[in-house]
Amino acid sequence: MPFNVNEIDLGLLVENMPDLIFYLDMDKKLLSFNAGGNRFLKMIGCHDPSPGDDVLAFFPEKKRKFLLHELDQLKTGKVFSFEDVFPDDQNTCYFDISLYALAGVTGEQIGFCVLLRDTTDKRQVEAKYRRLFHDNPMVIYVIRLKDLGILEVNEAAIKQYGFSREEFLQKTALDWRLKEDQEKLREYLLNVQMGADDGPAGVWRHVLKTGEHIFMEICLHRTRYNNEDAVMTIAQNVTDKLELERRLEEERFAQHKRLTEAIIKAQETERAELSMELHDNVNQILGASRLYLSAAKKSPPARKTELIDKSAGYILDAIEEIRRLCKSLVSPLQRLLTLEMGIQCLAEDVMCVYDLSIKTEICNFESAELNDKFKLNLFRIVQEQLNNIIKHANAANVTIVLSATDNGIRVEITDDGQGFDTALQRKGIGLSNIQSRAELYNGSMEVVSAPGEGCRLVVEFAGREGMG
Template sequence: MHKPTHISKGYLLPLLYPILVVTCCAAVITGWSFDIGPLKRILPGAVSMNPLTAILFVACSVVIILNFRLRRPTRLAAILSFFIATIGLLKIISYLSGYETGIDQLLFADKLENEKLTGHSNQMAPNTAFNFMLLGIALLTYRINRKWNKLSDILTLLVAFSAFLSLIGYMYNAHELYGIANYIPMAVPTAMCFLLTSISLLLNRKGSYILKTLTNQYSGSRMARYLLPLAVIIPVLLGLLRIYGQQAGFFTGNFGTAIFAAANIMVFLFLILQAAASINKKDKALHEFNLDLEKKVEERTAELNRSSKKFQSLIENSVDAISMLDEDGRILFSSVAMQKLSGYPAERLAGARALSIIHPDDHPAVAELNQLVLASKSIAYSSTFRVMHADGSYRWVEGTIVNWLEDQNVRAIVTNFHDITEKKKLMAEKLNRQKQITEATISGQEKERKEIGMELHDNVNQILAAGKLYLDMALKSTDNREEIITLSRESIMLAIEEIRRLSRALVPPAAGATGIATSIREFAELISFSSGLEIDLQLPVEIMDTLDENERLALYRIIQEQLNNIVKHAHAKKTIITLGKRSGLAVLQIKDDGKGFNPGASRSGIGLSNIRNRVEMFNGKFELHSAPGEGCEMLIELPVDN
């Protein structure tokens, strides 16, 4: 079963012609049925349309309507077309052979015989039979393929031309145009139905050359729709006027012919000028529209070029490495930053697989990420991996990957990465430094525990042991008991003093600037008293105030640690400790006149490592200057609170 096609208003017109034909044929059959002459012949005294001719026209209309509705040949349409062509061919053979088949006498035979007796031999005319044969073939070849469609158009045009000549013949009373020799001529209704059927058939097929030429919106088609009706009507009217004027005696034959030719020329000159003016007007508007369109296109093109250059400049000057990949992971585009990052030129990167420049250890993670990206649309995924440089080294990169494959303007997977190799190095150094700080802190704690243990064992424990010994002696001997108890008391007091000194060294001093300065002086006096080291302190309280609590405590611990180092290792006689301020920095200088050492050749001990770590915790700067026999100078810079 064929599916009906959509029918638009523009293609309803071809249906009107077969409907008119069927109406005309119904009037003819009615005329034969009830002997109504005007319905059979239209013009008084003219030949009537044969009833079989009317039936064939109805069959033609049915075929056209079927083709119009279904848009392709059907079996019924083919059978009817073959029937129409066969009837026309049989009647032509009848005329050529002289053998009367009587096929056109089957309907209303008695009435046809009566009309024959009146002198009007009614049968299908030779030109009518010939047109039916052509029309049947045209209907059979209708919509088979393009080649057969052209044949159908040609045959239909021949039928239309024949019908038009017959109608002109009737208008001008020229028997040679509608009749052949002494045979019965084509009836007026027959010529009209042939013309309407031909027009319907030509307009019915959407791909028809005539239909396309007349119905499109171009200037030529508009001019054709304007001129074609006038080209038919005006010559006919002028011809009629020429004949009637000559018959009325207004002019002679030669004069009438000249007037007819001149009138045609003038009318058509006027029509051509009108058509030319109309086309020029439309062409002018079209030209102005084209100029305006070209200007807008140029402006838009320039704008797109600017945007393209701007985008290209952004891409080329971007510090991020941008690339575009196809769905297989092959590089379609690489930015200048991407070329610098990989060390490869754009020509080398184009077409290469992205995995080929990624560290093998990162392949599983990148492949898993690629699956996520392909399964998603317009979602940015972050990733970090290593990219191989042309020199064989690897660069750490971090960035995003987005799937824009379905975006008509991109059609690629876009990657945007930046080099984080230095950041990775800094993080590794920071972790290593943190590890060193932790190790130094633990070592410092162990050192302090060891020193505390040694102090308790070698000093306090010995003093307390001596005190116990005095007490034991006092218990056993009565002689000199008071003197021995006094010695025991002094030992206990000395132990108490040693424990107090040890506590002061361990417990943080008061947090204020004055408190810290006082604690440093007390500690320096203790060191000086115990070791004989001369210490010169210059610690302005106003500079101490510019440091926060943690920085002041760090300063105290640094001085404490360095003084211990000087006493243990430098064998110095004098030390100068100065706190100053320079360019927003608090500058601590600790200088001694000891034996000195070579900082490059000596491995830093725990004490110096602790000092350096404390300074770095506050983003400070640590410098150590020393040489054998030239003492040592330590410079420390800490940022201050303005």
């Protein structure tokens, strides 16, 4: 049911309003006040306010004169508003103050209303956000979307770009962009203004006051600032990060190039050795067979059979030599099931040809979960080091240990050969090839050796990235 305005208890309504209110008569003496108004009057020193009190006398002299002047200027139905500050127990209180001229039933002015809204909490929150803005280590500035002018800027931006606050506030967001990027920025901010999503905006090139170019990673947030349509830009200098990434990419490329060169060189060495074997061994055997066949043509029948048999024997030797060469070129992993068996067979083949004792130890290691490329890489590392030992170490005993560690895989190959000074001797093609193979799977290589003390090679792979 609709209520009658006369049924509303205006006194109770005013008394319970959150605003601070007190009323003055035409002589600026106190008429009445609500609970909030009472608190304010006590705050300025009027501890027991009563109707008729000259409460304006409790205001500081300058504020009192200002209030009296403004009250004298008020006309019925008019309002005058302003902001002011009052101390309260060593704290500062902020108020929005409105002065009203009160009219009676017949319209004549009968007094004044002083209404105060306590904005202290609001101001404190604003101050905290202001400190958060200005003291933030990230670069922050506010761009007006209408003309891309700068509305506000924090200390980090001033320090980063080298412009003073006054210089910033006279600029637009285009002024620290390269000319070729300015149209792109206009289009981007126009899309934001038209309703496109804000948030991460990517990496942009900026120009400092010194003329130096930097890269800034930008994030935009649509906002209202001083009642204007704007975006708050949060930026981070990623120039060093991008430079580091570029250097890492160059290093990865150089590492890949070194690996490729090492593999090609190893292949060329292997081909040269194969060519030598074919020329010095197989070619000689086949040459001898040809001589016997030529002699058989000119010999009597009794001698012919003997010469042909000898030629056939040399041909069988050539076939066996070619088979041996083929076997050395094909990894046992292509013929056997496991890496462990492949290394064991490699050791046995080496011991059959060279006066070398090789012991293999497999410790808590299972190759079933490793991919074929990684297993072949491990096999080639062992094969390469055995070749190094055969060629250079003059060793009698070798131990190969393949083990699984808490966080990866470890290959250790130790010999009792003549050793070498690791500080003086540069890595040959063999060790360089091993290191390249280790780095291919983010592994590390360590060589421990000294003259007369043999050599210990340790290759470790941390984690399982690229192995499974």
